[in-house]
Amino acid sequence: MAIESVMHENRVFNPPKTLSENAYVKNLEEYQQLCDAAEADYEGYWGNLAKNLIEWKKPFTKILNEDDAPFYKWFDDGELNVSYNCIDRHLPNKKDKVAIIFESDDGQTTEVTYQELYEKVCQFANGLKTLNLNLGDRVIIYLPMGIEAVVAMQACARIGLTHSVVFGGFSAKSIQERVIDAGAKLIITADYQNRGGKELPLKTAVDDAILLGGCDSVEKVIVLNRTGKEAALKENEIDWHELCKNQKEECEPVWVNAEHPLFLLYTSGSTGKPKGVQHSSGGYLLHAINTTKWTFDLKDDDIFWCTADVGWITGHTYVAYGPLALGGTQIIFEGVPTFPNAGRFWEIVQKYKATIFYTAPTAIRALIKASESDEAVHPKSFNLSSLRILGTVGEPINPEAWMWYYENVGSSKCPIADTFWQTETGGHVITPLPGSTPLVPGSCTLPFPGIAIDVVDETGQNLEWGQGGLLVIKKPWPSMIRTIWGDPERFKNSYFPNELGGKLYLAGDGAVRDAESGYFTIMGRIDDVLNVSGHRLGTMEIESALVANDLVAEAAVVGRPHDVKGESIIAFVVLKSDRPNPEKATEIVNELRAWVGNEIGPIAKPDEIRFGDNLPKTRSGKIMRRLLRSIAKDEEITADISTLENPAILDQLKQKV
Ligand code: WTA
Numbered sequence: 001m002a003i004e005s006v007m008h009e010n011r012v013f014n015p016p017k018t019l020s021e022n023a024y025v026k027n028l029e030e031y032q033q034l035c036d037a038a039e040a041d042y043e044g045y046w047g048n049l050a051k052n053l054i055e056w057k058k059p060f061t062k063i064l065n066e067d068d069a070p071f072y073k074w075f076d077d078g079e080l081n082v083s084y085n086c087i088d089r090h091l092p093n094k095k096d097k098v099a100i101i102f103e104s105d106d107g108q109t110t111e112v113t114y115q116e117l118y119e120k121v122c123q124f125a126n127g128l129k130t131l132n133l134n135l136g137d138r139v140i141i142y143l144p145m146g147i148e149a150v151v152a153m154q155a156c157a158r159i160g161l162t163h164s165v166v167f168g169g170f171s172a173k174s175i176q177e178r179v180i181d182a183g184a185k186l187i188i189t190a191d192y193q194n195r196g197g198k199e200l201p202l203k204t205a206v207d208d209a210i211l212l213g214g215c216d217s218v219e220k221v222i223v224l225n226r227t228g229k230e231a232a233l234k235e236n237e238i239d240w241h242e243l244c245k246n247q248k249e250e251c252e253p254v255w256v257n258a259e260h261p262l263f264l265l266y267t268s269g270s271t272g273k274p275k276g277v278q279h280s281s282g283g284y285l286l287h288a289i290n291t292t293k294w295t296f297d298l299k300d301d302d303i304f305w306c307t308a309d310v311g312w313i314t315g316h317t318y319v320a321y322g323p324l325a326l327g328g329t330q331i332i333f334e335g336v337p338t339f340p341n342a343g344r345f346w347e348i349v350q351k352y353k354a355t356i357f358y359t360a361p362t363a364i365r366a367l368i369k370a371s372e373s374d375e376a377v378h379p380k381s382f383n384l385s386s387l388r389i390l391g392t393v394g395e396p397i398n399p400e401a402w403m404w405y406y407e408n409v410g411s412s413k414c415p416i417a418d419t420f421w422q423t424e425t426g427g428h429v430i431t432p433l434p435g436s437t438p439l440v441p442g443s444c445t446l447p448f449p450g451i452a453i454d455v456v457d458e459t460g461q462n463l464e465w466g467q468g469g470l471l472v473i474k475k476p477w478p479s480m481i482r483t484i485w486g487d488p489e490r491f492k493n494s495y496f497p498n499e500l501g502g503k504l505y506l507a508g509d510g511a512v513r514d515a516e517s518g519y520f521t522i523m524g525r526i527d528d529v530l531n532v533s534g535h536r537l538g539t540m541e542i543e544s545a546l547v548a549n550d551l552v553a554e555a556a557v558v559g560r561p562h563d564v565k566g567e568s569i570i571a572f573v574v575l576k577s578d579r580p581n582p583e584k585a586t587e588i589v590n591e592l593r594a595w596v597g598n599e600i601g602p603i604a605k606p607d608e609i610r611f612g613d614n615l616p617k618t619r620s621g622k623i624m625r626r627l628l629r630s631i632a633k634d635e636e637i638t639a640d641i642s643t644l645e646n647p648a649i650l651d652q653l654k655q656k657v
Pocket of ligand 1: 312418420421422444507524525535536
């Protein structure tokens with residue numbers, strides 16, 4: 001590896017010496033040794049980490065089981081409990097250490113120690129045990145960001161229930177689809193969530209989901225009263241506090257097999273409905289711990305803050321599991337970065353002296369914009385000197401935003417971990433390690449030690465560095481997706497396609513390695529998945545939502561680059577009736593946006609909708625999305641349109657409503 005060559009570039013930022021000296025991985029030699037160790041004895045490498053980082057009830061004797069590839073199993077005769085590993089094992093030495101500092105939307109602070117968290121989790125788990133649930137039953141969690149969300153996840157883990165968290169911004173329809181797909185027996189929700197000074201109802205969305213029908217698997221609904229408002233509960237509904245009252249503050253963990261499904265998390269693919277990504281207990285926990293340790297260098301006196309909601313994978317691995325398993329102290333924030341003003345993140349960092357801060361490029365870009373016109377919300381107006389490591393996740397970070405983050409938030413002394421990973425990978429797969437990796441803005445740098453990342457062409461052949469291609473992972477790794485819930489065929493076809501030989505994990509992103517250093521740059525999705533403000537959405541999902549509306553005959557959705565959100569959503573719609581006049585068009589646009597908000601959630605509302613008598617199609621009837629992307633960007637169309645059935649349609653679709 002010719003990493004030295006990167007160091008000669010002018011835009012290279014080396015780790016600060018004091019950080020390197022004390023980091024878990026201190027320099028590139030140590031990094032390379034870890035990679036070499038994995039290369040020399042792949043199973044031994046992971047096996048050692050699993051032995052050292054996890055407390056097993058019953059030690060595993062087998063590391064990787066490939067008998068049923070690509071349905072790989074890791075440590076599969078070992079037994080453990082994830083909640084025990086996140087909480088109980090810290091009690092002998094750290095019971096009074098603060099585990100979570102919670103800041104509510106309105107600025108109130110609540111802290112829980114490891115002992116208090118233990119008691120809360122045990123009481124809730126004991127409550128759950130009274131509900132006639134069995135090992136592996138699925139539980140939908142639809143809660144605001146807060147201590148209870150973590151308690152609910154940990155309590156499920158404690159007694160072997162498989163949770164599936166649904167982001168609070170998803171609609172009733174999305175909840176219903178997930179309940180049905182997962183066959184959930186229980187839903188855990190709250191009356192309201194508070195965000196940006198507003199009270200947003202959650203429980204009514206659950207009610208509506210059940211009214212939509214098909215949710216017969218649901219036996220009980222637990223409701224957390226977040227606001228203190230009186231609410232009448234139906235027969236099968238239980239108040240969270242009632243359930244916990246009189247429950248014992250200890251609860252023996254249920255020891256599960258390492259492959260026991262810890263959770264399902266639904267995420268968008270290029271086709272069909274969101275898929276339930278199934279994760280294991282042992283392998284997932286291992287990578288959650290190991291990446292929190294090496295990527296964030298999390299130490300005992302750190303104050304860690306990952307701003308992601310538990311509704312996303314980042315909020316699973318780097319809020320609910322990783323930091324706790326390491327016995328760390330973390331901040332959890334209920335609100336939004338711009339309320340009461342765009343200085344909120346910096347105020348929280350200052351108030352609690354956060355040392356590690358992990359957020360999404362879209363938030364950074366929004367805060368850059370806001371601070372341009374208002375000095376009071378600029379990071380320089382706050383004391384952020386406690387920070388030592390920064391991170392980003394979810395989408396490519398443009399070098400300009402990277403530099404702003406580095407200089408203004410990190411005062412040019414905090415390494416930025418640009419972490420590339422996915423719901424399916426469970427944890428980081430390409431990322432700098434703060435004490436060892438020289439940084440180049442816009443590059444997520446090098447593979448996490450042990451993860452066999454590469455770039456190949458469409459037939460699965462290796463590409464030379466410098467050539468763009470498909471990002472793949474060549475060997476199974478412990479925290480990988482195990483299957484798509486209820487659809488093993490889709491799992492195989494989506495991630496281990498025959499076109500690439502059936503053995504490579506296909507990430508779905510394009511990537512290129514720097515010709516000299518081998519540093520990775522992610523070039524974005526190669527499929528029809530959009531990344532809007534770091535949220536993953538399938539174009540097909542939005543199209544299906546649109547055509548479910550009575551007015552709509554046909555729809556095609558594409559992404560358009562957006563300077564804050566990364567991408568915005570543009571929909572081209574053919575109505576069943578004639579193309580509307582301008583006044584009517586505005587009305588229909590509003591109606592369709594609200595409709596998509598109800599079908600999926602506000603994050604999926606198209607930013608722009610245009611109407612045509614038809615869509616640009618080839619003679620064989622395929623929609624030419626490439627043309628639609630150009631039209632959405634107001635680009636001159638230079639592509640060959642000779643195969644287009646109806647070229648006249650292009651001019652029509654150029655017209656905005
Ligand atoms: C994108 C989020 C560039 C990528 C953890 C991936 C990134 C998708 C980065 C997964 C990054 C994530 N640089 N692109 N550092 N991190 N992505 O499942 O397209 O919500 O495939 O997981 O986000 O999104 P997901």
